[in-house]
Amino acid sequence: MSDTRELLYREALNEALIEEMTNDETVFIMGEGIAERGGSYKVTVDLLEKFGPKRVIDTPIAENGFTGAGVGAALTGMRPIVEILFIDFSMLVLDQIVNQAAKFRFMSGNTARVPLVLRTQGGVGNGLAAQHSQSLEAIFYHIPGLKVVMPSDPYDAKGLLKSAIHCDDPVIFIEHKLLYMNKGMVPDKDYVIPFGEASVKREGEDLTIIAWSAMVPKALKAAEILKEEGISAEVVDPRTLVPLDKSTIIESVRKTEHVLIVQEAIRRGGVASDISSIIQEEAFDYLDSPIAILAGKNIPCPFNLNLEKLVVPQVEDIVKAARKSAYK
Amino acid sequence: MSDTRELLYREALNEALIEEMTNDETVFIMGEGIAERGGSYKVTVDLLEKFGPKRVIDTPIAENGFTGAGVGAALTGMRPIVEILFIDFSMLVLDQIVNQAAKFRFMSGNTARVPLVLRTQGGVGNGLAAQHSQSLEAIFYHIPGLKVVMPSDPYDAKGLLKSAIHCDDPVIFIEHKLLYMNKGMVPDKDYVIPFGEASVKREGEDLTIIAWSAMVPKALKAAEILKEEGISAEVVDPRTLVPLDKSTIIESVRKTEHVLIVQEAIRRGGVASDISSIIQEEAFDYLDSPIAILAGKNIPCPFNLNLEKLVVPQVEDIVKAARKSAYK
Amino acid sequence: MAKKKTINKDFLISLYSTMIKIRKFEEEGTKLYRQGHIRGYFHPYWGQEAIASGILSAMNKDDYVTSTHRGHGHCLAWGADLVRMFSELLGREDGYCKGLGGSMHIADYTKNNLGANGIVGSCVPIAVGAALGIKIRDENKVVTTFVSDGGCNIGSFLEGLNLASAWKLPVLFVIENNQYAVSTPIESSTGETDLFKRGLSFGIEGIRINGNDVLEVYETANKYIDYCGKNSYPYIIECLTFRKSGHHINDPGTYLPEDKVNFYRNNDPLNIGKKHLTKLAGLSDEEINNIEQETDKVIEEALKVALDKPEMEAKDFLRLVDEY
Amino acid sequence: MAKKKTINKDFLISLYSTMIKIRKFEEEGTKLYRQGHIRGYFHPYWGQEAIASGILSAMNKDDYVTSTHRGHGHCLAWGADLVRMFSELLGREDGYCKGLGGSMHIADYTKNNLGANGIVGSCVPIAVGAALGIKIRDENKVVTTFVSDGGCNIGSFLEGLNLASAWKLPVLFVIENNQYAVSTPIESSTGETDLFKRGLSFGIEGIRINGNDVLEVYETANKYIDYCGKNSYPYIIECLTFRKSGHHINDPGTYLPEDKVNFYRNNDPLNIGKKHLTKLAGLSDEEINNIEQETDKVIEEALKVALDKPEMEAKDFLRLVDEY
């Protein structure tokens, strides 16, 4: 690999946008406050200056409308990137995503294409309360026709966003509000990360921890602590939930025979449950203990900061759950 | 139990509505074409005549708006029943359901109540194609604060709809387009079915088949066929997915040690995966073979009738999967 | 954008032919439905033929169009092939959507027809997006999107209007006001039944015309497609009309009041079209009859061909599933 | 519905007191935020005090009100208790929402205040539903819902307008046109910047007033709350105003052009209110000062009490989780 430098997650995303908008003039981006202001999380800074107001568009507050406009532009030859400020607001655009974008290719007998990237951001942050803190990837995960991407570090963020923009099908690209300021090494050179390739963020022997998005850095910290206790944890980050790299997951499980899945979203109906059901179906005979799931609490996110901590898995919670899983 | 008579599923629902609207004048109903026309599936016939246009309201086509109006009415002392013609259209109302109705009780510090029933209808029918055939219960299932009810026969439909109307929290009540004309015995006398009580639709020893909604009659037919082959299948219908009657499920699994979960929705991220993950966590040592899931195919619903049959589990598919599960 | 056509005999005949083609297509479709060859929802366009025919004949083939659940007429007026239309409704692989889409999703992406849509109003933001693409690419095209009275109350349509005005996009909004949404009359679904005023909140002007007069529709469309293109700004044409029957094939429409049905009867777009042929183009009854018989023949032949087309095979479909 | 108040000295003082209370509440809140006592989003209502104060003083306590993400002012003008307001922002159990809701969800259901809402526009259909309940129960009440310029472009608001007119409901739509949605100026988000016309598409009339003059706001509200109640029909009041600062506490608002900021500076609702006190109520500067100092004291005391309040204990919260 060529030279690398340290970038913030948000800077890595910004680079991907700049590179792709430079390479392909059908790529454009729209969302609330993304142009002049550069986006709430500064992911879109400098774009307006570089690519002008025709391709960097501040939208009215009309999520359903402008997402639908993205679908229409995508159907007619463009590659729109639509930013929805909070994944919570994506509840306003599901008709355009679930009934329209995800279906056109199929309903048209494979003639239509919707190369749309829906960039959004989720998770519990600093006291943003019940309507700005949800983790809703499971909803998109359930819909055939959508890809679901959740990068956990700057390297993955850049490489996966570029793949998302190249993709001919709609991609839900979910960032995390607590990751934007995280640092990581990113190559100078152009690169992409193909969908469907999990990343083993740390190798280990005793237990597989599967985690994505903001749970990955937490899982890695937990693995450090576990190591001191003599437990060697492997941390697998699927990176793209759809398509899911089942083989890397199953391979790891066959090796460690113990699994802990960590997700920030609530447990009921979450992606973790689905991964659990896949593992038990495909690696039943290798499992030495039940697959454990550590997930967000089954309740909306409270405003109070101390209570907020209780609803999302913390490093200590992961350590505890991993200990139990590995030894049962 | 008192005298019973045979009713259609849609008639049982209609009776529940009439009884509750008679008993409680804060109950009202709104939706498209539900008043004069009596609803697309005739569930709301006679209501306009009996309760007048103030409580039986034909809405404009504005699903988000009138669902939100339901939320507002519920917050201020009414018990609205909102009908969304197809669960596919509920994609337009998720902000009001997920961000508003499901959250108010919590966000208000337990002072607000949203006694709203969202009645809707899903599943594959007769050639209604990709935008009118989805099974989307998994989306609601994932949201804390919502109850999810999916009755499979007239008796359950009536008793559960009455409970839904009595419930102080929002309830997503999902009917199935192919069940409306099914018959079943319904008592003359008033009754309700509490949430969180699964119904063992058929007892058996060798295998537990878990199914809900339109998959229940199919599972029962499969069980008949399996019986002839010497396989005794127990059919468990959770009836309410939230709250889920885990103990009846676990008890059955401990007895049979083999499980097949049948759902019409696509497998990825479906409720079946979640139930599977619960069973393997809570009954790990009882399982004799992997939990099997038979689900809808991972693709939008095709218009062509012969292809349509391929995307949803049929009786023969259930028989085949059950056979495999029971013997592995 | 519209190239002005001379309203001569040939053009009048072509307008009429399109209308009669749609009418007869729906008649044959209905028969097929009754015979059990077609299933699912089938929303006939009959009664409204003048709108699709008049509007779309004013457009260029590199413009874009989006349609509704009641979309057969728009496809046919846009020039769809009859065999592929029938094939789609019959669920055959030769159909526009390989039999996977059906009546509510029929479309031809290769010809800028973004097609029918089963969700009321959702085609509107999509049309706005097509126009946004046009603007970004600096092209000289227009998008026409259709919606009916019921669809004028939904957020997708209303947000779409505002986006088109905020972004100054060449979108022609055509409201086919057939006065009913299934069984709900327009008066009970809005406080403003003058639907050409739906743009006033957003700075968009509009006009109401007789949607059953194909010539009036054509001339109005011609003018405002030009307006949209030249000003890069939206406009609304409300076409007053009425369904010839119930909402879909299985809806007897018993709720429709007599006077409203009479409106249609006295304004059948085919009769008005015929009058134009007689008065303006000087056609004799026989010549008009010939056009109709010609259309009958074409339709009949197309149908025969379509009925012989195969469905997609299960194994091919299952291969599609694997790709998802 | 509104009971007409005599515009006497006491009433003018009460209007001013409400405004100054809101201003000082936001000032203290900002300090607490800077000190790290408050987290999350905090959208100060300052600059717009005349609107909440004027509108809500024209309502009865059994009417209903719904608010936005910028909701402190509405709560306070509706009569919220200062200790419980501060407690909520501080995340204490004594807060209106037990510290679980916070700034964007503050509400008092026991007093018909349906509260703030973190999703732009979503309070509007909720307000329409409250009015629908009123109509079903045959009550003589009105619902007021607040929205700002940005919210005027979203489907929830637009569908809500149409539902209110279709169903003939007593909803007063108050548009607080502060000319910006975060950094997006109104001109770039709509083709019609006269927001009092937002109802024209739906048969709803409206008026634009100076939203910074509390008396003008009160008198207009008084008139149209009456109108809504008597006719059981919606109405729109557009209040022209401007934020005193950035969108939220952490937004410096550097994008705001000087002339717009000057609009606020020259029209500070507190200054206008002061003028009314001097000219119409004959108050001396000293008397006005006394009111302010009185408010300072009340706020200070409330804050002290709130700061001593406990947070919900983890075990109680976890019990809540178990109930879900």
Ligand SMILES: Cc1ncc(C[n+]2csc(CCOP(=O)(O)OP(=O)(O)O)c2C)c(N)n1
């Ligand atoms: C969002 C949505 N709501 C409801 C429906 C069900 N539905 C299909 S057509 C229709 C009536 C549409 O009325 P209108 O827009 O006037 O069109 P028309 O049928 O008159 O052509 C309804 C309610 C739908 N398809 N989509």
Ligand SMILES: Cc1ncc(C[n+]2csc(CCOP(=O)(O)OP(=O)(O)O)c2C)c(N)n1
């Ligand atoms: C549906 C939705 N989209 C976006 C946001 C993020 N957001 C919060 S406030 C705001 C600006 C709102 O502008 P406006 O309606 O004018 O209200 P103001 O802030 O001026 O009071 C935005 C975009 C949101 N909360 N909800």
Ligand SMILES: [Mg+2]
């Ligand atoms: Mg109509």
Ligand SMILES: [Mg+2]
């Ligand atoms: Mg504003």
